[in-house]
Amino acid sequence: MPDHQESIISSDEIDILQEIMNIAFGKASADLAEYIDIFIKLSVPDVRMIPAAQLPSYFAEMVGERERVSIVEQKFWGKFNGYALLVFTSGAESELISILSCEDPDLFRDEPIDDLAKGTLMEIGNIVVGACVGKIAELLNDVMAYSPPVVLLERSVADIIPDDMFNSADSAVILNALFCFENREVNGMLVLLFSQASVVWLKKALSEFMEQYA
Amino acid sequence: MIKKILIVDDSPVARKILRSCIPKEPEYEFFEAADGQAGLEKFKEFTPDLTFLDITMPVMGGLECLEAIMKVDQQARIIMCTADIQIKSLERALNLGAVNILKKPPSKESVLKILSEVS
Numbered sequence: 606m607p608d609h610q611e612s613i614i615s616s617d618e619i620d621i622l623q624e625i626m627n628i629a630f631g632k633a634s635a636d637l638a639e640y641i642d643i644f645i646k647l648s649v650p651d652v653r654m655i656p657a658a659q660l661p662s663y664f665a666e667m668v669g670e671r672e673r674v675s676i677v678e679q680k681f682w683g684k685f686n687g688y689a690l691l692v693f694t695s696g697a698e699s700e701l702i703s704i705l706s707c708e709d710p711d712l713f714r715d716e717p718i719d720d721l722a723k724g725t726l727m728e729i730g731n732i733v734v735g736a737c738v739g740k741i742a743e744l745l746n747d748v749m750a751y752s753p754p755v756v757l758l759e760r761s762v763a764d765i766i767p768d769d770m771f772n773s774a775d776s777a778v779i780l781n782a783l784f785c786f787e788n789r790e791v792n793g794m795l796v797l798l799f800s801q802a803s804v805v806w807l808k809k810a811l812s813e814f815m816e817q818y819a
Numbered sequence: 820m821i822k823k824i825l826i827v828d829d830s831p832v833a834r835k836i837l838r839s840c841i842p843k844e845p846e847y848e849f850f851e852a853a854d855g856q857a858g859l860e861k862f863k864e865f866t867p868d869l870t871f872l873d874i875t876m877p878v879m880g881g882l883e884c885l886e887a888i889m890k891v892d893q894q895a896r897i898i899m900c901t902a903d904i905q906i907k908s909l910e911r912a913l914n915l916g917a918v919n920i921l922k923k924p925p926s927k928e929s930v931l932k933i934l935s936e937v938s
Contacts, residue, residue, distance in 0.1 A: 624832040627875065628923050631902025638905040647875045647903055649829055744924070815832075818839040 613776060613804055614654050621811045622780060626650040629740035630782040630795060636736040637729065641704050648783040655779065657771035660798075663779065664765045667794065668694065673759050675722070677730030678767075680752040681738050684810070685745075685803035689734040691726075692765060693793040698722040698758065700791045701729060723756040730754045733795055737782075741797075745810040775801040821938055825850045825867035827858030827884065828900065829876045833923065837871055837900060840930040855879025859887050862895070869937055871921065874901040874908060882911055889916040896937050900925065 627650055634645040655663060668674060673695040680688055693701075702725050731754065742749045757764060771777055778799040785792045799807060824847055828834050834851050841847065850865050852858035855872075856879040862870060870888065874881035881899060888895050899912040902923040909920050919933050 620830060620832045624830045624836070624924075627830065627833070628902040631875075631904060631923065635904040635906075638907065644905060644907040649875055649877055818836045 613801070614778065614808065618808060618811050619652050619654075621815060622778070622807075623650050623652040625741055625744050625811075625814070626652060626737075626780040626782060626797070628744065629737045630784075632740045633733045633737035633795070634784060637732050640732055643704065643789060644787040646785050646787060651779070651781040651783075653779050654776050654804075656773075657775045657777045657801075658773040660766045660771065660777060660779075661763055664692075665762050667781070668692065668762050668765075670762060672762055674762060674765065675726055675759060676757045676765055677726050677734070677754050678757065679730065679734050679754045681734075681749045683742055683747040683749040685747065685799060685806045687738075687797055687799040687803060688770060689730075689738055690765060690796040690798065691730045691733055691793065692796065693726070693791065695759065697791045697793060698726060700786075700789055701725045704786075704789070704791075719758060722758055726756045726758075727754050730756070737795060738797065745807075745814060747810070770798070771800060776804075777801070778804065778807070821868040821934065822846050823848050823850065823865055823867040823869075825852065825858065825861055825865065825870040826900075827852045827855065827861070827870065827876070827881070828873040829853050830873070833873065833900075837921075837925055837930070840925045840927045841934070842927075842931065855881060855884030855887075858884050859891075862888050863891060866892070868896065869934075870895065870897045871900040872897055872917075874899060874903045874912070882908075882915060885912060885915045885917055898933055898937070 634647055638645050675693045675698050677691040702721055705725055738749055780797040781794055783794045826834050826837055850861050852861045854876045872881045885897055897917045898919050898921050899917045900921040
């Protein structure tokens, strides 16, 4: 583990966060799978703390520098604050529209395609982000409020992290879960980002979470 | 009679949480593995009476590991211990021979119930 990360959050705390993300994303994917009736394959979540200035290169490495992506972005806040980013690789939105319309091409025939894509991603984002962040809050004994989701279609990887999201001198805690839909061309990731300011509360909450299993 | 218990989970925290939920009986002997492949090898080596198996793991996932274990021992008692509560995941696990599902995070009550059912 880099010294930078170890000085702020320990490897034990990273392990706890990873298990909490695993539980929360399991809940979110189950909610989504029930809604769209498709099996969602999950990966082991990646949890790390990096300087905020390195976030763009982190995403370039995760997604591919030249990939186009669609993003659902939502802020959340309670005793700790952060951003949820649901990122889909290019083309996923048309697959998602097809899934949500139950393969009926006439269902949304009169809707402009961009509006339809945005509405679809917003619907998926509400389910996934709400379930995942809500479960984390429940496990850490917190209650969250959410900003309305913002949907960005067909953007470059550099657009995943807006310039004003973090102070570049700060650090960011990343919780990242990759997923894909079985037998469908839908790949994505749910990323939760916490600011350095949330780390103090987060460490206390993680300690309390583990106390019940001492 | 359960004596040997194998816990297969990539998360050391998940293994610790599960062990804390299992009653402290002196006859229990614990073995642990951090992925499906290592879990399969531990299963062959120690022939546990009960195995707790996570679904989402690196190297070899839990469902693949479950299938491999059932080929080794059709009587193996496997509990899938997972946060992935999709109906299709649970159906696949039960169809492959898992005897029960333990939802994460486990509680002492849920673990005790499972232990009493498989004993």
